[in-house]
Amino acid sequence: MAKIVVTRLEKTVMQPLVRPGRWYWAIVAVLAAIVAWAAYAYTVQLQEGLVVTAMRDRISWGLYVSTFVFFIGISHAGTLVSAILRVTNAEWRKPITRLAEAITVFALIVGAAMVIIDLGRPDRLMHIVQFGRIESPILWDFISISFYLTGSLLYLYLPLIPDLATLRDKMPARARFRRWLYTRWAARWQGLPEQRRRLERALGAMAILIIPVAVSVHTVVSWIFGMTLRVGWHSTILGPLFVVGAIFSGIATLIIVMAAVRKLFHLEGIIKAIHFRNLGLMLLALDIVILYFTLSEYLTASYPGETQDVAWLTLLGSGQFASMFWWMVIGGFILPAVFVAVTKAKSVPAVVIAAILVNVGMWIERYLIVVPTMATPQTPSVIAPYWPSWVEWSILAGAVAGFGLLLLAFCRFFPVISMWEVAEKAPTPLPEPTPAEVAD
Amino acid sequence: MKRLPRVALLVALALVAMLPLPPAAAEPVTIPFGRPVTAVVDGIVGPGEYAGSFTDPVTGIAVSWVHDDVNLSVGLVSPGTGWAGIGFGPEGVLMDGSNIVIGYVLGAATVISDEYGVGLNHIADIGLGGRDDILERAGSEASGRTTLEFRIPLDSGDAFDIALRTGKTFSLLLAYHDTADDLITLHTSASPGSFILERDPNKIPTRRASLGLEGLGELQEAANVTLVARLLGDDGLPLASAVIDFFVNTSVGGGFLGAAETDALGVARLNYTFLSPGPFRFVARFEGDLEYVPAEANTTLVAERSPGPSVLWTSDHAIRALIFATLAGVASVYAFVVVQILLIRRIGVAPRRTRGRRSGPKADRGRDK
Numbered sequence: 001m002a003k004i005v006v007t008r009l010e011k012t013v014m015q016p017l018v019r020p021g022r023w024y025w026a027i028v029a030v031l032a033a034i035v036a037w038a039a040y041a042y043t044v045q046l047q048e049g050l051v052v053t054a055m056r057d058r059i060s061w062g063l064y065v066s067t068f069v070f071f072i073g074i075s076h077a078g079t080l081v082s083a084i085l086r087v088t089n090a091e092w093r094k095p096i097t098r099l100a101e102a103i104t105v106f107a108l109i110v111g112a113a114m115v116i117i118d119l120g121r122p123d124r125l126m127h128i129v130q131f132g133r134i135e136s137p138i139l140w141d142f143i144s145i146s147f148y149l150t151g152s153l154l155y156l157y158l159p160l161i162p163d164l165a166t167l168r169d170k171m172p173a174r175a176r177f178r179r180w181l182y183t184r185w186a187a188r189w190q191g192l193p194e195q196r197r198r199l200e201r202a203l204g205a206m207a208i209l210i211i212p213v214a215v216s217v218h219t220v221v222s223w224i225f226g227m228t229l230r231v232g233w234h235s236t237i238l239g240p241l242f243v244v245g246a247i248f249s250g251i252a253t254l255i256i257v258m259a260a261v262r263k264l265f266h267l268e269g270i271i272k273a274i275h276f277r278n279l280g281l282m283l284l285a286l287d288i289v290i291l292y293f294t295l296s297e298y299l300t301a302s303y304p305g306e307t308q309d310v311a312w313l314t315l316l317g318s319g320q321f322a323s324m325f326w327w328m329v330i331g332g333f334i335l336p337a338v339f340v341a342v343t344k345a346k347s348v349p350a351v352v353i354a355a356i357l358v359n360v361g362m363w364i365e366r367y368l369i370v371v372p373t374m375a376t377p378q379t380p381s382v383i384a385p386y387w388p389s390w391v392e393w394s395i396l397a398g399a400v401a402g403f404g405l406l407l408l409a410f411c412r413f414f415p416v417i418s419m420w421e422v423a424e425k426a427p428t429p430l431p432e433p434t435p436a437e438v439a440d
Numbered sequence: 441m442k443r444l445p446r447v448a449l450l451v452a453l454a455l456v457a458m459l460p461l462p463p464a465a466a467e468p469v470t471i472p473f474g475r476p477v478t479a480v481v482d483g484i485v486g487p488g489e490y491a492g493s494f495t496d497p498v499t500g501i502a503v504s505w506v507h508d509d510v511n512l513s514v515g516l517v518s519p520g521t522g523w524a525g526i527g528f529g530p531e532g533v534l535m536d537g538s539n540i541v542i543g544y545v546l547g548a549a550t551v552i553s554d555e556y557g558v559g560l561n562h563i564a565d566i567g568l569g570g571r572d573d574i575l576e577r578a579g580s581e582a583s584g585r586t587t588l589e590f591r592i593p594l595d596s597g598d599a600f601d602i603a604l605r606t607g608k609t610f611s612l613l614l615a616y617h618d619t620a621d622d623l624i625t626l627h628t629s630a631s632p633g634s635f636i637l638e639r640d641p642n643k644i645p646t647r648r649a650s651l652g653l654e655g656l657g658e659l660q661e662a663a664n665v666t667l668v669a670r671l672l673g674d675d676g677l678p679l680a681s682a683v684i685d686f687f688v689n690t691s692v693g694g695g696f697l698g699a700a701e702t703d704a705l706g707v708a709r710l711n712y713t714f715l716s717p718g719p720f721r722f723v724a725r726f727e728g729d730l731e732y733v734p735a736e737a738n739t740t741l742v743a744e745r746s747p748g749p750s751v752l753w754t755s756d757h758a759i760r761a762l763i764f765a766t767l768a769g770v771a772s773v774y775a776f777v778v779v780q781i782l783l784i785r786r787i788g789v790a791p792r793r794t795r796g797r798r799s800g801p802k803a804d805r806g807r808d809k
Contacts (some may be wrong), residue, residue, distance in 0.1 A: 189786025202780035
């Protein structure tokens with residue numbers, strides 16, 4: 001029987017699949033408990049109707065739609081880091097592409113779930129297909145998200161094939177079910193030149209295609225708002241603002257997930273400070289762009305002094321949404337830029353903290369896009385009140401926890417580092433442990 | 441420099457702590473029922489004169505009021521010497537459609553006018569073809585404060601006065617000006633709110649009315665349907681001049697469509713336009729009165745899809761071609777990728793040990809040993 005050779009890289013990357021550790025299970029338990037609580041809240045909503053939320057006739061889009069936009073936004077992590085850097089052949093991307101691609105898929109799943117939750121009557125989901133009209137941005141959104149999810153799954157699967165073959169051959173014997181699964185999914189990969197050629201062709205095609213598909217998705221999401229004749233929404237900058245904001249929060253999420261995975265699975269030797277630095281600098285660049293877009297949006301709205309625009313801006317700047325607005329500008333945009341710029345992105349904690357602030361700020365930004373516009377009266381009337389109910393907050397917590405849980409489940413079944421791509425970068429073989437060491 | 445991550449963490453935590461808290465929900469204030477009415481309209485609000493009072497925290501206007509199921513008596517004390525006003529309107533509305541009573545004291549003269557909210561303006565009822573329905577009015581000015589007192593009917597019958605009913609929520613608007621003794625200068629401060637008229641605690645309705653609801657008209661998207669509610673008393677006779685509220689059920693609860701009064705036959709009608717195809721559940725509600733308890737009826741109407749083609753299908757074929765070409769292009773690249781995966785699988789050799797044997801985790805068991 002031929003000896004199975006496991007490289008040090010493979011051993012390190014396969015460790016979470018074999019023995020993820022106590023912390024892993026502790027985090028899974030906490031996240032599962034939050035998801036269970038959210039599931040309970042959702043059953044309450046199913047039973048009682050959307051009346052258990054704070055949404056009413058005036059504000060019919062609230063926390064759920066804000067969170068949907070947020071998650072669709074962070075799904076752009078995979079597009080930028082993986083596709084764009086793959087197309088430009090940036091070598092440093094290799095250890096982090098898998099995580100970026102996984103974030104894309106799971107963020108899309110959670111984002112789409114938020115829309116179904118917002119429907120109130122999930123049994124009416126198929127009405128979009130039955131009664132949907134091609135003029136409606138809602139239908140455009142349905143089509144573009146479906147295409148993006150399909151493409152993202154393919155794009156996640158393709159570079160997994162060689163690693164699945166590695167797992168098929170090198171996973172410990174006791175992991176019978178998973179070995180069987182890897183055998184089925186590895187597409188009989190043996191690393192033959194023709195197989196590699198086919199894989200490269202498929203990856204090349206997907207890397208190019210997924211970029212416009214991703215851009216179209218968030219543009220179409222922005223059109224749901226932008227095509228409506230409402231103050232704060234009917235703006236040409238909304239599409240670019242959504243796309244840039246999406247990539248911005250996508251990178252921030254990737255940084256946070258990278259830091260968590262690195263710490264949890266002891267991957268410091270593979271996910272290095274350089275990765276945080278490069279992504280941190282990208283974050284800084286996009287931060288400046290989003291500040292510019294935000295300034296442009298609000299200045300354009302305020303300068304002509306239209307009554308409704310002024311009412312909407314007053315709500316944001318000094319009205320009931322002022323604390324959130326200024327938190328977003330200072331805490332979500334300015335301070336992260338300061339942290340990254342002052343440290344020149346060389347400090348991993350500073351970059352991670354900046355990324356956390358960016359994501360909180362970007363979630364608030366999504367909330368401020370949705371709610372204040374709906375609160376601003378279109379006819380002479382009072383400002384509609386809205387503060388999410390416990391059901392909505394619970395489901396938001398469940399969405400975030402569910403996203404984390406999906407990522408952790410992925411880490412248990414698949415390598416979070418693209419082993420074959422990283423190995424290609426460092427062809428010199430490392431000292432090789434025995435299979436028994438891997439099992440340990 | 442090395443301290444920065446720690447500083448950043450502290451700043452981040454401070455920022456998280458600064459995240460906004462939920463705003464306190466504004467509860468409607470109650471106008472108490474009181475009979476006999478002790479309020480005297482003389483321009484002075486005395487202690488115990490009104491059954492209810494509160495001071496608005498935004499404007500600082502002190503409001504005293506009481507109703508006796510027929511009339512509403514109000515005393516306003518504003519923190520300025522200019523005009524002061526109060527508006528009673530439909531729930532959720534700022535000024536439009538509100539009954540506004542506004543006035544000022546200039547020397548010995550007191551002006552108090554019955555006005556109607558039109559958009560964000562107010563116009564005297566008389567100017568709109570209505571009546572001034574203020575029954576009594578008086579005012580005074582002292583120590584930099586203006587006092588206005590007036591009495592109005594709860595339901596004057598004027599088209600430019602909203603009928604105030606007990607147990608129902610209405611919007612409230614308070615405003616004043618520091619110095620301007622007129623009815624046109626923009627307010628110094630204004631504050632919206634809401635109120636409920638307390639029911640007469642001695643009158644408990646016991647009779648049961650029956651309410652029916654049906655839809656008449658074309659049941660089709662974009663078509664009009666007339667919702668017809670018929671209200672009958674427990675003696676089978678129609679109940680006239682009762683207000684019926686109409687709602688349509690939405691996924692966030694009943695959406696208020698409007699209200700209509702029953703005629704001599706006990707029938708109230710409201711027109712509705714179907715905005716989309718599908719089932720619509722309508723609800724008609726009678727809030728009850730001094731004799732009858734509330735009653736409710738509902739009906740579900742299914743609107744058919746309008747037969748006309750959608751806008752895009754009738755527009756330029758090039759647009760359709762472009763959309764479907766784009767989607768087909770994306771789908772064909774996906775198909776290409778799937779073909780590549782199938783080819784990768786075809787090129788590879790199936791693991792020998794699985795050939796000819798059943799697959800599944802159990803089939804691998806022997807190989808691992």
